[in-house]
Amino acid sequence: MHERAGVGPVGGKVNQTWAKVGQGKLELVRGPIPTPGPDEAVVRTTLTTVCGSDLHFLHDYPMPRSADHLLMGHEGLGVVEALGDHVRGFAEGDRVVASCVFGCGHCTNCLAGHLHTCLTLGRIPGVSNALMGCQGGYFVVPYASVNLARVPDTVSDEQALLVPDILSTGFAAAERGGVGTGDSVAVFAQGPVGLGATGAARALGAGLVIAVEGIPERAEMARALGANVVIGPENAAERVRELTGGRGVDVAIEALGRQETFAAALEATRLDGTVSSVGIYATHRSLDVPVGLGFYQRRIVTTLCPGGGDRLRRLFAVAEHGSADWPRLLTHRLPLSRADEAYELFAARRDGVIKIALVPDDDWNDS
Numbered sequence: 088m089h090e091r092a093g094v095g096p097v098g099g100k101v102n103q104t105w106a107k108v109g110q111g112k113l114e115l116v117r118g119p120i121p122t123p124g125p126d127e128a129v130v131r132t133t134l135t136t137v138c139g140s141d142l143h144f145l146h147d148y149p150m151p152r153s154a155d156h157l158l159m160g161h162e163g164l165g166v167v168e169a170l171g172d173h174v175r176g177f178a179e180g181d182r183v184v185a186s187c188v189f190g191c192g193h194c195t196n197c198l199a200g201h202l203h204t205c206l207t208l209g210r211i212p213g214v215s216n217a218l219m220g221c222q223g224g225y226f227v228v229p230y231a232s233v234n235l236a237r238v239p240d241t242v243s244d245e246q247a248l249l250v251p252d253i254l255s256t257g258f259a260a261a262e263r264g265g266v267g268t269g270d271s272v273a274v275f276a277q278g279p280v281g282l283g284a285t286g287a288a289r290a291l292g293a294g295l296v297i298a299v300e301g302i303p304e305r306a307e308m309a310r311a312l313g314a315n316v317v318i319g320p321e322n323a324a325e326r327v328r329e330l331t332g333g334r335g336v337d338v339a340i341e342a343l344g345r346q347e348t349f350a351a352a353l354e355a356t357r358l359d360g361t362v363s364s365v366g367i368y369a370t371h372r373s374l375d376v377p378v379g380l381g382f383y384q385r386r387i388v389t390t391l392c393p394g395g396g397d398r399l400r401r402l403f404a405v406a407e408h409g410s411a412d413w414p415r416l417l418t419h420r421l422p423l424s425r426a427d428e429a430y431e432l433f434a435a436r437r438d439g440v441i442k443i444a445l446v447p448d449d450d451w452n453d454s
């Protein structure tokens with residue numbers, strides 16, 4: 088266990104957080120409960136989870152040069168513990184979630200409602216303004232007035248936990264692809280975000296929704312979220328073409344972050360159709376865009392995880408009133424003290440795992 092230099096327990100409470108301490112190395116670090124800066128909120132975690140992006144941060148991205156550890160976790164639900172003087176619209180004790188990719192609230196992109204493409208903070212999009220530290224007892228939310236959202240009483244903890252990334256990113260993939268009434272949609276890979284996109288395509292009024300997935304439990308979940316057909320990854324583009332009378336789909340969503348799925352998505356898209364790429368290509372330095380007949384007169388759009396209070400409020404409404412049973416994605420539940428096991432299980436895609444709810448142990452914050 089790492090003790091952070093120069094700090095000790097405060098008032099019998101500490102902040103224990105899972106952190107990357109080296110390439111692929113996850114350990115607990117301990118420090119004091121953070122004190123919020125003027126624009127920040129400190130949130131006590133009540134529920135969190137592991138994400139595919141966490142695996143990329145842990146294994147694929149380099150350590151930050153300025154620190155010996157990187158606090159992990161960007162999807163968290165909790166209770167406001169303390170607020171900076173400038174934070175408006177929230178009170179201590181509020182049940183909240185935070186944007187996974189946060190914005191300053193003041194730049195032109197933020198003012199347009201696109202906090203995830205903040206021009207002030209997002210120099211490395213989605214990385215330099217990624218929320219960090221949710222896999223711990225307390226986490227800090229920058230620019231909290233615009234990046235936090237209060238969870239309505241009618242929305243469960245499990246529904247709320249899935250809002251800031253799985254629903255936001257999944258819906259963004261479908262929205263950016265321009266999925267409209269009756270569109271045919273193919274979603275390549277049914278991990279949590281792919282499943283989010285499948286459910287989003289259905290909710291946005293798609294016609295035929297084709298899910299591409301080889302793991303039986305994920306295929307079943309895709310059907311439960313509104314996929315009409317599930318096909319395996321082998322020759323998927325060809326199968327999609329067959330299923331759409333040879334034309335290809337109106338929108339193909341890439342939700343894995345691999346060269347093969349990107350190429351297959353492009354090939355499966357009809358003339359004048361759109362490829363919406365949402366997977367994180369963390370292990371790739373570049374993408375090869377095949378320029379066969381499936382290339383010309385297509386649109387390619389890419390997507391990050393939109394944040395901001397307004398976005399989150401809208402998605403709470405989707406979680407509450409939409410027809411999908413989103414908490415089904417939380418297939419496993421473990422105490423936060425076993426997050427290392429959760430990482431392993433999630434990475435291995437074993438035991439039908441889709442999302443793992445991590446609950447802080449009763450004594451997690453005791454020193």
Ligand SMILES: [Zn+2]
Binds near residue numbers: 138140187252
């Ligand atoms: Zn995530």
Ligand SMILES: [Zn+2]
Binds near residue numbers: 190198
């Ligand atoms: Zn901004």
